[in-house]
Amino acid sequence: MTEITAESVREKVKQDWSRIVNLLSQKVTLRSVSAEGITGEHMRRSAEFVAEELIKVGVDAKVVQSNNPDGSPGAFEVVGSKLVDPAAPTVLLYAHHDVQPAPDDGQWLSDPFTATERDGRLYGRGSADDGGGIAIHSGALHALGDDLKVNIKVFIEGEEEMGSPSFIPFIEAHRDEFASDVIIVADSGNWAWNIPSLTTSLRxxxxxxxxxxxxxxxxxxxxxxxxxxxxxxxxxxxxxxxxxxxxxxxxxxxxxxxxxxxxxxxxxxxxxxxxxGIVDSYRLAGxxxxxxxxxxxxxxxxxxxxxxxxxxxxxxxxxxxxxxxxxxxxxxxxxxxxxxxxxxxxxxxxxxxxxxxxxxxxxxMGWAMDASSSAVRDAEQAMEEAFGQSPVNKGEGGSIPFIPELKRLFPDAQVLVTGPEDPQTNAHSPNESISLKGLEHNIVAEALLLHKLSQHKN
CATH class of the missing domain: 3.30.70.360 (Alpha-Beta Plaits)
Incomplete structure (x- = not known):
């Protein structure tokens, strides 16, 4: 077994870098705006693209269309697995492939659905939210390769930006396929592009x-x-x-x-x-x-x-x-x-x-992290090794309602909320972007985390 260190993983990520950036750039061009119809052909193409990219890194991935609670056709979801050892821990990797609309494209400095690199950042709708999450999972699995020692399950959702109406029915119908020891939700962000964070809470x-x-x-x-x-x-x-x-x-x-x-x-x-963009005269409330x-x-x-x-x-x-x-x-x-x-x-x-x-x-419902869990300790150590400094954990004012629902369905699973964003990301706003150096750090951190999780008995 190859020794897994931050340096060895980073070298693998650098060798794979053109593929990672190309994945992210192509994802932007797919214009997977769920508000334009979660059952549309554009959403199917987006899901199929993500499945193909996951297959490249060893995941047995496929596209499955969910059903809404009323039985009508729902979102195109990407599900997959990579099983290495029945005795090893199982980790569920989550991200979403749908993106927000860009109705105010006149405020963008470049076409929102053409990935454009400027000053170390890649601009485009979905470059961070949550194409960045998909890129993190893909990059980490590629970097570990045959040295992956945990079982992986993957769920890339197709309607997160629409409130996930079919998410829980879909999970309930496929509960055995998603049962896991640790769930990594890569849909949040860091204190800064160079300062890592775990998300400790969501309102x-x-x-x-x-x-x-x-x-x-x-x-x-x-x-x-x-x-x-x-x-x-x-x-x-x-x-x-x-x-x-x-x-x-x-x-x-x-x-x-x-x-x-x-x-x-x-x-x-x-x-x-x-x-x-607060006006100078405004005094912060509270x-x-x-x-x-x-x-x-x-x-x-x-x-x-x-x-x-x-x-x-x-x-x-x-x-x-x-x-x-x-x-x-x-x-x-x-x-x-x-x-x-x-x-x-x-x-x-x-x-x-x-x-x-x-x-x-x-x-x-909101969500609060279990700060004393072993997975949290592993994640904080992995982030420190990858970024070269201790994480500054933070809450988020936003909401991801399915996370408490996941805890309800899988009460024994430890949930970690990570992600590709930083304060300059502008998710849901004009000129959304991702820090490419930050993305590299995040990929290294997730690969190290998966390795550390493998040290625990199932």
């Missing part, structure tokens, strides 16, 4: 549609304005009532957590402001560390609002309006509990007695 997410009604029909603002406030203004008052005077969300029953595993390093405010405000405390955003556009507006008092709240919940809070708390709060705080109706739309 949950719930959506609630709120209707505010004050009149049975619109009326003239000059005749009735004053004692009657329009529905849009009342909605604004209702939304504002959710916060205290420091900008903390203050909804009874919606809880907050501390950073999982403790806070190793707080986020840099100047960097956050630059990454988000109290506590920036990390807990963005990772483990709840946050609410109005993501949709029904109101008459300014163009063509006229002098009437709006009788009714509707808006949607997206509530990111603390990693450990039950989403149904948070949903009920939010709906109760909104109904109780109806301004001036307006009719307020709050209807739940969707709810997903």
């Amino acid at each position: 949950g997410n719930i959506d609630v549609d709120v209707t505010v009604k004050v009149l049975e029909h619109p009326v003239h603002s000059g005749q009735f304005g004053g004692p009657i406030l329009d529905a849009n203004t009342l909605a604004a008052m209702l939304i504002a009532s959710m916060y205290d005077d420091q900008g903390n969300l203050a909804v009874d029953g919606v809880t907050a957590d501390k950073p999982v595993g403790g806070l190793q390093r707080d986020l840099d405010e100047a960097q956050v402001r630059a990454d988000a 109290t506590g560390s920036l990390a807990e405000r963005m990772w483990t405390k709840p946050s609410a955003s109005v993501i949709g609002f029904d109101a008459h556009p300014v163009e063509g507006s006229f002098n009437v008092i709006a009788d009714v309006t509707r808006f949607r709240i997206s509530l990111r919940t603390a990693p450990t809070q039950d989403p149904q509990e948070a949903t009920q708390a939010l709906c109760n709060f909104l109904r109780r705080h109806a301004p001036f007695g307006a009719q307020v109706d709050a209807e739940p739309v969707d709810a997903g």
